[in-house]
Amino acid sequence: xxxxxxxxxxxxxxxxxxxxxxxxxxxxxxxxxxxxxxxxxxxxxxxxxxxxxxxxxxxxxxxxxxxxxxxxxxxxxxxxxxxxxxxxxxxxxxxxxxxxxxxxxxxxxxxxxxxxxxxxxxxxxxxxxxxxxxxxxxxxxxxxxxxxxxxxxxxxxxxxxxxxxxxxxxxxxxxxxxxxxxxxxxxxxxxxxxxxxxxxxxxxxxxxxxxxxxxxxxxxxxxxxxxxxxxxxxxxxxxxxxxxxxxxxxxxxxxxxxxxxxxxxxxxxxxxxxxxxxxxxxxxxxxxxxxxxxxxxxxxxxxxxxxxxxxxxxxxxxxxxxxxxxx
Numbered sequence: 615x616x617x618x619x620x621x622x623x624x625x626x627x628x629x630x631x632x633x634x635x636x637x638x639x640x641x642x643x644x645x646x647x648x649x650x651x652x653x654x655x656x657x658x659x660x661x662x663x664x665x666x667x668x669x670x671x672x673x674x675x676x677x678x679x680x681x682x683x684x685x686x687x688x689x690x691x692x693x694x695x696x697x698x699x700x701x702x703x704x705x706x707x708x709x710x711x712x713x714x715x716x717x718x719x720x721x722x723x724x725x726x727x728x729x730x731x732x733x734x735x736x737x738x739x740x741x742x743x744x745x746x747x748x749x750x751x752x753x754x755x756x757x758x759x760x761x762x763x764x765x766x767x768x769x770x771x772x773x774x775x776x777x778x779x780x781x782x783x784x785x786x787x788x789x790x791x792x793x794x795x796x797x798x799x800x801x802x803x804x805x806x807x808x809x810x811x812x813x814x815x816x817x818x819x820x821x822x823x824x825x826x827x828x829x830x831x832x833x834x835x836x837x838x839x840x841x842x843x844x845x846x847x848x849x850x851x852x853x854x855x856x857x858x859x860x861x862x863x864x865x866x867x868x869x870x871x872x873x874x875x876x877x878x879x880x881x882x883x884x885x886x887x888x889x890x891x892x893x894x895x896x897x898x899x900x901x902x903x904x905x906x907x908x909x910x911x912x913x914x915x916x917x918x919x920x921x922x923x924x925x926x927x928x929x930x931x932x933x934x935x936x937x938x939x940x941x
Contacts, residue, residue, distance in 0.1 A: 618847055619643040621732075624689040626676055626722060627696030629655030631798045632737065632790075632839060636693055639840050641669055649685045649696065651675040659797050676718035679725070686725045691847050694722050694736040697766075701741065704763035705899060715766035720773055727783045735846045736774065738787035738858055739767035740832070740905055749866075750908040753789070753858055760902065771858055778856040786846040786855055788839070791862035791907050795836030795927060796934040808833070808928075811873055812935045815880050815887050825897045827870035830904045832862040835927025838920040845916040854915040862907035863920050863927075875925060879932040 621644045627633040628648030633655065637646050641663055647670045648660060663669040674681035676696050686692070697715045698704070704711040719736070726734045741764035746757030759765045774785040792806075800809035811821040842861045849855065867875075873892055881888040912918035922930070 616640055616643050616844065618691075618844060621645070621690040622647065622688050623691045623693060624649060624685055625693045625695060626650070626685075627655060627694075628671075629657065629660045630695060631659075631795075632793060632836065633693075633695040634659035634797050635795070635836050635840060636695065636843060637663060637669070639844075641666060644668065646670070647672060647685055647689065649674060649676065649681070654698065656799070676722055677713055679721050682721045682725045683728075686729045686731070689726075689729060690732045692722065692726050692731055692734045692736075693843055694719065694734065696722075697737060699763070701761040701763050701901070702898065704761050704766070708762035711762050711766055715763070716769050719770045723773055723777050723783070723785075727777060727781045731783070733784040733786065733847060733855070734774070735786045735788065735843060736770060738771055738789040739764070740789050740791040740860070740862070740907065742768045742771065742789060743902070743905070745902075749904060750864070750906040751860060752908045753860060753911050775856070784855045787858035788842055788846060788861040789858055789907075790839060791832040791834050791860065791905060793834050793836060793839050793861075795931050796938075798836075798931075800935070800939065807869070808872070808876070808931065809935065811876055812880065812932065813939060815876060815890055816884070816935070816939055818886060818890055820891050820893045821873055822893045822895050823869050823873065824895055824901065825869075826894060827873070827892070828868050829901065830866040830868045830906070831872075832864065832866050832905050832907045833872065833924045833927070834862045834920075835922040835924070835930065837922050837927070838863060841921060842912065842916070842918060845912075845918055849916055851915060859912040859916065859918075860907035860909055861912070862909055863922070863924055864907055864909040865924060866904065866906040867924050875928055876932065879929055880936070883932075883936045
């Protein structure tokens with residue numbers, strides 16, 4: 615149960631994967647405003663909330679300052695999830711990624727400052743670590759960005775830091791590491807690896823792994839991300855605000871391990887999936903070989919103890935996909 619109650623929370627990108635999960639969680643005890651332009655979010659993710667009198671949908675774009683101003687009215691907390699994700703997308707179209715992720719972010723930060731919101735919590739990204747080879751990733755040690763997307767997410771952190779120091783607004787950035795779970799879209803050119811692989815397995819198609827499958831990631835279940843957003847809202851520790859945190863489980867999994875776990879869990883629903891083979895392709899531009907988060911800072915300052923391991927989360931995600939994709 616949420617420890618945040620009777621507040622008004624603006625969730626940008628609230629119809630997207632992470633945003634819709636945050637809407638669902640906080641709507642139980644709060645008023646929630648969802649701002650989304652549905653460029654990557656979906657109406658079906660928030661359909662069940664529309665009849666709730668405590669839920670308001672504003673269909674609009676964070677690049678429009680007036681819309682941002684309208685959305686912020688009376689808001690206590692901002693959970694800023696709106697962004698154009700995906701490294702390949704940013705490589706194909708860096709201008710739009712910059713407009714949304716930088717100009718849009720600055721609009722939201724500015725209206726939040728003007729409205730004196732309690733706190734501005736935003737989705738940062740593990741891509742900020744760039745070419746740093748140090749493992750595990752520690753918040754204070756980053757490399758140079760490897761993609762336009764990574765540049766935009768790092769700029770977000772810089773703006774948040776400047777705004778907190780210059781204007782006194784409280785900000786917390788959450789560097790998400792490969793989040794997965796319910797409502798994550800398996801379709802489209804920029805689909806994340808887990809829902810994409812699940813959809814392929816369900817269709818008895820061979821998943822394609824970029825490289826030899828030994829690249830590793832810190833896959834993080836959605837409920838751990840919700841937990842971190844709530845902890846970021848709750849903390850009254852001055853040392854814990856105006857900074858950034860890794861939002862992860864703190865273990866790494868290779869793509870080979872991932873695909874084998876998915877095949878194992880999906881086979882319990884459809885035993886033919888056990889026989890589906892894997893295809894290996896070329897490496898993807900802008901991909902880092904290995905990613906692993908240290909969650910020590912979040913543990914120390916926010917008392918973060920992730921509830922779901924990667925395999926526990928994967929079991930939950932597979933169950934959700936089986937129930938929703940097989941309909």
